[in-house]
Amino acid sequence: MRPDILNPLFAEATVLSGVGPAVAKALERLRLTRVVDVAFHLPTGWVDRLPREELMHTDVGRTIAIVLTPREYRVGRSPKGPTRVQATDRLGNYVSLTYFGGSSGYVKKLLPLGDAKQVSGRLDQYGQELQIIHPELAETGESLRAREAIYPLTEGMTHRRLATLADQAVGRAPILPEWIDRSLKERRDWPDWREALARVHADPADAVARARLGYDEVFANQLAMALVRQSTRARKGRALAGDGRLRDMLKLPYALTGAQARTVREVEGDLAQTAPMLRLLQGDVGSGKTLVAAMALLIAVEAGAQGALLAPTEILARQHGETLKRTLGGLPVEIAVLTGRDKGRAREATLMGLADGSIDILVGTHAIFQEAVGYRDLGLVVVDEQHRFGVAERLLLQAKGKAPHLLAMTATPIPRTLTLAQYGEMDVSRLDEMPPGREPIETRVVSEERLDEVVNALGRHLSEGGQAYWVCPLVEESEKSDLAAAEARAETLRRRFGDRVGLVHGRMNPEEKDAAMAAFSANRTSVLVATTVIEVGVDVPNARLIVIEHADRFGLAQLHQLRGRVGRGGGTSICLLLRGSALSETSRARLALMRETNDGFRIAEEDLRLRGGGEWLGTRQSGEANFRLAPPDQLADLIACAHDDARLLIERDGGLEGRRGDAARIALYLFERDAAVQLLRGG
Incomplete structure (x- = not known):
């Protein structure tokens, strides 16, 4: 059973003030259905507002907060034209508050003439006059924060509303007993858990508080796995001593x-x-x-x-x-x-x-x-x-x-x-060694502008009895567009090579997929056009060429896995990485490393360095270990630290018994890694 102390956090988000049906729907789209989800929906950045008494040209390009009084409306002739509100600061300097695409009636209601309001936004210059486009306005009786958190949003939700809901969620968070080893907490200068949560929402730039929250989540994960291990080890199995x-x-x-x-x-x-x-x-x-x-x-x-x-x-x-x-x-x-x-x-x-x-x-x-x-x-x-x-x-x-x-x-x-x-x-x-006879795969990077040459080279390879994979890229993480890219490429290649071109993609049912793979394995088709479904496990020794389109869109680990589909039957195998014309520095580094080495362990370490841990631990890579609080750039450090601390808790501090154990049990429930507790109980 979840400890009672956590009940206020695990209540439905609708208990928060201001969450009616429309806001609840918006929260649901963000997967924030409980108070704890809102509390753990951390800001991803912030806006600093410079408090100003008067308008100054030296502030152009900066975000300012200032009290202005609307003096005149200027409404465009066309319904879609901008509505401009001429407003003055306390010294009478003018600025144009400009709204696009809204009705002028709405703007007039928002900014009545002669009614002073605190306004914030980026100060720009338009011709000779100063301008703020779509300024933010302080609510009645409130003033705008000097630093405002930027949250991941959805339609019907604003940063300010989320910040208000987060304040309430933090307010419901109880003071919890400490589960971190005292010397570690002092060494890192980490605040208490609840204070860290409040600090991150109040000041998203607070790296110490953010690291503390990330650590807690990683620690709960490491402890859960340590408990699974302890439980498995404690179960009496049987020795299997083979006689050879x-x-x-x-x-x-x-x-x-x-x-x-x-x-x-x-x-x-x-x-x-x-x-x-x-x-x-x-x-x-x-x-x-x-x-x-x-x-x-x-x-x-x-x-x-x-x-x-x-x-x-x-x-x-x-x-x-x-x-x-x-x-x-x-x-x-x-x-x-x-x-x-x-x-x-x-x-x-x-x-x-x-x-x-x-x-x-x-x-x-x-x-x-x-x-x-x-x-x-x-x-x-x-x-x-x-x-x-x-x-x-x-x-x-x-x-x-x-x-x-x-x-x-x-x-x-x-x-x-x-x-x-x-x-x-x-x-x-x-x-970390290759069996003898396994030759390194020759990897070449080719511009997509030379696609015709690549197709001609594929033709020569097929005429010598070879087989090849042609991998189509991941387009905007969408299966539909993946499929379209693969079907279009298969159609183009069929016009050249006829029925020797097969196609396999993630939306096929298992029987169709198996049939396409089996036809390729039996050499009834010579080219297999595929999305990344071929990444794992297919073994066709006669396939000694793989072409990967838009290789710059793939991560290093995935490119390495795809390359491993060839080179399984002896002889030289070739991997052609087709790249786009505009490469980022990261993409350039990835492709250079692929050309340079076949060592998967070196590639994995480099991939972690280039991508950061968060992306590695997304659902795609791991299936389970998906962190929402741990800062990606600190993940490696936090994991190593939490691994040692979890072992310390089990081996020195008595596991889930005792004071620290009770606190750690709460952490497991808080971060929903409590399956480990159930496992111990079921034994």
Whole structure:
């Protein structure tokens, strides 16, 4: 249960004075439905108003606040023309207050002649006269603030109204016990939580107060993950000690890399413990994660248990199934694939095989943890593309066995601080070496003005029997315009290459998408035009060319993932990055780095530096860890600090027991990371 002390904050926003149906609708559009949402809707900037007694030409270009008296109306002849109000300061200097597009009646009501008002706005010069366009006016009995907060807005909402609502929301915020370690708080000179909240709304430039609020949110996230880890570790699982017989039978055409061998040892050590393994395997595209997963699954089977491999898409699940069958061919290991598409007798046979233990390894999509799927003895779960699955889904799958071990894999190299933010409850292994024979991909940056040359080069590549991807850009974050761009490009290429051009995009249903991918995999189509849905997992060794349009619009991590679709079948592969003519400094730096290196970990660190942590931790990257209070430029520092403080609380200060523990429990509920508390309770 949420602590009673927080109830005033979690009340509906309609309890705030001035929130009628129209304002409530505007707040809803901003997703501010509760008092706490309004309190946490922080200003993104501010306007400083210079208080002035008189108008001065030296203030042109500045925002001023001044008392003016309207003297005369000048209404344009056309209905759409501006309405100008000639007004004077206390010394009789004139300024024109100009309103566009409104009715003159409204303006006259706003500024009655002879009625002095405090006015604010940017002072401009229009010809010989001074002018303020659409000035702000002080409400009756109030004066304009010297510094006014700028908030993210929607139609029907003003900065001033939001500031008034935020004042009320802060007023309802209780004084809470302190959850930050005392020495850390003193070292950073941070105010108390409620004071920090009030300070940020009153003065958006207050960096210390903002850092304190951001820290609280990050701390709650780190603590939640530490508690999940503690709970998992405390659950009694079973040790899986493989005897090596299956691994000894494995005939690999090459030796494991040093990084693969090290990771297999780490996994083997974890599996031998009764506390369930919680390990994240980060490997760059092509670094051999699947082979590490295969070895882990073999250890589980050697120990008499079953293993499951969970993939985010049907095509990736089937691909993993084929790879495992090929790698483990000749071994006495039964592998099955189960996706949502499997129906009837084939599905029944798989379910029976799982229940009686004759199937050793199951590969599939979400379908493998549906209620109807029962295992005789599930000992290890491997999750591919970890960032596509949330904590809840991981727990669902783990509930299928007696606290099975978990190995999560991601092909997105993530900087260390952000690994802590997303996977703070996990041990981390890194595959930072490439297997022998994997050649670096040659990356070239080409101007979009040379598109015809690129299409001709594509023609030569196809005439030599090659296949290619053509990736269309993300246009204004809109699926519709994504789709339009991809369809238009596919149509253009079809006019040149006919039916050899396939198309795949996010709005297709799974069957259509799989069919398009399968046609490309089987070489029935030679060019696959795609939106970024191909980013993860498709493996077509014959595809040795990828063209990425508007490459300057993509982040580094995404460009690197897309580039990794080629270079999987030996020989030289090429990635062509088509750039626009007007490049920002950041875009130029990104494309230069892509040309310079194939090292995903270096690219990830650089991407974090160029983009800031906030964008990295948006829903797109992580699925879960989305911060609304933490300043992006301080995120890395706050995460590392909060990670250590959360561990201190659990290991030294008794976790959620004791005074600091009680305060931390409130923080978990305040920042809605309380699933961790429920988890401990459910044990």
